[in-house]
Amino acid sequence: MAASLDFTIAFDPPDEDGWIVARVLEVPGAVSQGNTREEARENVVDALQTVLTPDEDLEGKASADSREHLRFTAA
Numbered sequence: 001m002a003a004s005l006d007f008t009i010a011f012d013p014p015d016e017d018g019w020i021v022a023r024v025l026e027v028p029g030a031v032s033q034g035n036t037r038e039e040a041r042e043n044v045v046d047a048l049q050t051v052l053t054p055d056e057d058l059e060g061k062a063s064a065d066s067r068e069h070l071r072f073t074a075a
Contacts, residue, residue, distance in 0.1 A: 005072060009044055011037055024048050045074055 012021040022040035024030035030048040034040030052072065 003070070007048070009041060011040060027051055049074065 007027065008025045010023050010025055014020050018035060019033045020035070020037055020040040021031065021033045022037075022044035023032075024044060024047075027048060030044060030051045032040060032043035032047040034043050
Protein backbone atom coordinates (compact mmCIF):
# COMPACT_ATOMS: atom_id res chain seq x y z
CA MET A 1 0.00 0.00 0.00
CA ALA A 2 1.44 3.37 -1.01
CA ALA A 3 0.69 6.40 1.11
CA SER A 4 1.78 10.00 1.05
CA LEU A 5 1.46 12.99 3.34
CA ASP A 6 0.96 16.55 2.20
CA PHE A 7 2.39 19.44 4.18
CA THR A 8 2.14 23.21 3.90
CA ILE A 9 5.21 25.45 4.06
CA ALA A 10 4.53 29.03 5.16
CA PHE A 11 7.11 31.72 4.41
CA ASP A 12 7.45 34.93 6.43
CA PRO A 13 8.46 38.09 4.59
CA PRO A 14 12.20 38.82 4.81
CA ASP A 15 13.19 40.45 8.09
CA GLU A 16 15.38 43.57 8.34
CA ASP A 17 18.49 41.41 7.73
CA GLY A 18 16.95 39.63 4.73
CA TRP A 19 16.25 36.28 6.41
CA ILE A 20 13.13 34.42 5.34
CA VAL A 21 11.60 32.12 7.96
CA ALA A 22 9.86 28.98 6.69
CA ARG A 23 7.73 26.63 8.76
CA VAL A 24 5.80 23.43 8.12
CA LEU A 25 2.37 24.32 9.48
CA GLU A 26 1.33 20.77 10.30
CA VAL A 27 4.51 19.85 12.21
CA PRO A 28 5.44 21.89 15.28
CA GLY A 29 9.19 22.36 15.45
CA ALA A 30 9.76 22.11 11.70
CA VAL A 31 11.05 25.67 11.31
CA SER A 32 14.10 27.08 9.54
CA GLN A 33 15.30 30.09 7.59
CA GLY A 34 17.31 31.10 4.55
CA ASN A 35 18.58 34.07 2.61
CA THR A 36 16.23 33.21 -0.26
CA ARG A 37 12.85 31.48 -0.43
CA GLU A 38 14.51 28.49 -2.12
CA GLU A 39 17.16 28.22 0.60
CA ALA A 40 14.51 28.57 3.32
CA ARG A 41 12.49 25.79 1.64
CA GLU A 42 15.50 23.44 1.47
CA ASN A 43 16.34 24.16 5.10
CA VAL A 44 12.80 23.61 6.37
CA VAL A 45 12.60 20.28 4.51
CA ASP A 46 15.81 19.29 6.33
CA ALA A 47 14.20 20.41 9.60
CA LEU A 48 11.10 18.32 8.81
CA GLN A 49 13.25 15.26 8.18
CA THR A 50 15.04 15.85 11.49
CA VAL A 51 11.78 16.25 13.41
CA LEU A 52 10.41 13.04 11.88
CA THR A 53 13.53 10.99 12.59
CA PRO A 54 12.84 8.51 15.38
CA ASP A 55 14.41 9.10 18.75
CA GLU A 56 17.19 6.52 19.06
CA ASP A 57 16.35 6.10 22.74
CA LEU A 58 12.86 4.86 21.86
CA GLU A 59 13.92 2.34 19.23
CA GLY A 60 13.48 -1.22 20.35
CA LYS A 61 11.28 -0.39 23.36
CA ALA A 62 8.04 -1.36 21.60
CA SER A 63 7.34 -4.97 20.75
CA ALA A 64 7.51 -5.91 17.07
CA ASP A 65 3.78 -6.68 16.90
CA SER A 66 2.92 -3.17 18.14
CA ARG A 67 4.90 -1.41 15.39
CA GLU A 68 4.18 -0.79 11.72
CA HIS A 69 6.60 0.45 9.08
CA LEU A 70 5.69 3.65 7.23
CA ARG A 71 7.81 5.11 4.41
CA PHE A 72 7.67 8.89 3.94
CA THR A 73 9.20 10.42 0.82
CA ALA A 74 9.70 14.16 0.63
CA ALA A 75 9.69 15.39 -2.93
